[in-house]
Amino acid sequence: MNAQEREEGTQFAPKFDGNGLLSAVVLDAESKQVLVVAFMNAEALTATRKTGKVTFWSRSRQKLWMKGETSGHVLHVEEILVDCDQDALVIYAKPAGPTCHTGRTSCFYRRLDLEADDATALESVLS
Amino acid sequence: MNAQEREEGTQFAPKFDGNGLLSAVVLDAESKQVLVVAFMNAEALTATRKTGKVTFWSRSRQKLWMKGETSGHVLHVEEILVDCDQDALVIYAKPAGPTCHTGRTSCFYRRLDLEADDATALESVLS
Numbered sequence: 686m687n688a689q690e691r692e693e694g695t696q697f698a699p700k701f702d703g704n705g706l707l708s709a710v711v712l713d714a715e716s717k718q719v720l721v722v723a724f725m726n727a728e729a730l731t732a733t734r735k736t737g738k739v740t741f742w743s744r745s746r747q748k749l750w751m752k753g754e755t756s757g758h759v760l761h762v763e764e765i766l767v768d769c770d771q772d773a774l775v776i777y778a779k780p781a782g783p784t785c786h787t788g789r790t791s792c793f794y795r796r797l798d799l800e801a802d803d804a805t806a807l808e809s810v811l812s
Numbered sequence: 813m814n815a816q817e818r819e820e821g822t823q824f825a826p827k828f829d830g831n832g833l834l835s836a837v838v839l840d841a842e843s844k845q846v847l848v849v850a851f852m853n854a855e856a857l858t859a860t861r862k863t864g865k866v867t868f869w870s871r872s873r874q875k876l877w878m879k880g881e882t883s884g885h886v887l888h889v890e891e892i893l894v895d896c897d898q899d900a901l902v903i904y905a906k907p908a909g910p911t912c913h914t915g916r917t918s919c920f921y922r923r924l925d926l927e928a929d930d931a932t933a934l935e936s937v938l939s
Contacts, residue, residue, distance in 0.1 A: 787896055
């Protein structure tokens with residue numbers, strides 16, 4: 686598949702990197718808040734498409750990881766968008782509960798103060 | 813730095829992976845549309861913070877890549893959020909023009925039809 690086909694065609698041909706992964710960004714379908722950013726390998730992508738529940742590949746644990754498998758806070762897929770070179774996915778989902786393991790709605794609960802020193806650069810934006 | 817400090821502290825301590833990279837998701841600060849997903853190494857992150865213009869590390873070209881360096885369509889940083897384990901950034905930016913090299917507002921211009929065969933699974937959602 687050449688670049689033109691990959692970018693303009695109708696064929697879904699996900700491009701996994703050297704580690705067999707692509708990036709997946711999950712947003713709340715309703716609020717449009719970014720909930721979590723992680724990776725999928727081919728198996729995780731297939732599971733996500735088949736079950737309608739967002740499934741990642743955990744790089745730290747080196748295993749398939751269905752979001753919410755222990756907490757019950759699964760992410761129900763509503764829509765998947767694919768980028769130009771097909772190496773990243775944007776997934777709009779309906780969360781069954783807080784997405785972050787810390788109990789927060791989103792994993793992105795801190796803002797980086799662009800003026801501050803690193804030691805005190807993070808401030809909470811979600812409780 | 814332990815997990816508790818990394819997740820709950822005020823210290824910005826970005827966690828780069830084995831390739832020295834972290835994920836960066838850029839959204840339009842106004843429309844909240846996801847524009848592009850890419851990677852930053854430490855140098856790209858420093859450049860982004862210093863210049864206020866989103867700068868990535870291009871894995872394919874193995875070089876620093878200021879978004880818009882040739883097109884002029886730079887992404888002006890408005891806000892940066894950091895996730896729980898500090899290995900991903902969400903950046904709200906003001907784009908100076910279309911973000912995608914194809915001329916589209918966003919790189920995510922196709923939707924994956926969850927029922928279709930791969931050969932015909934992508935449909936345009938942005939012109």
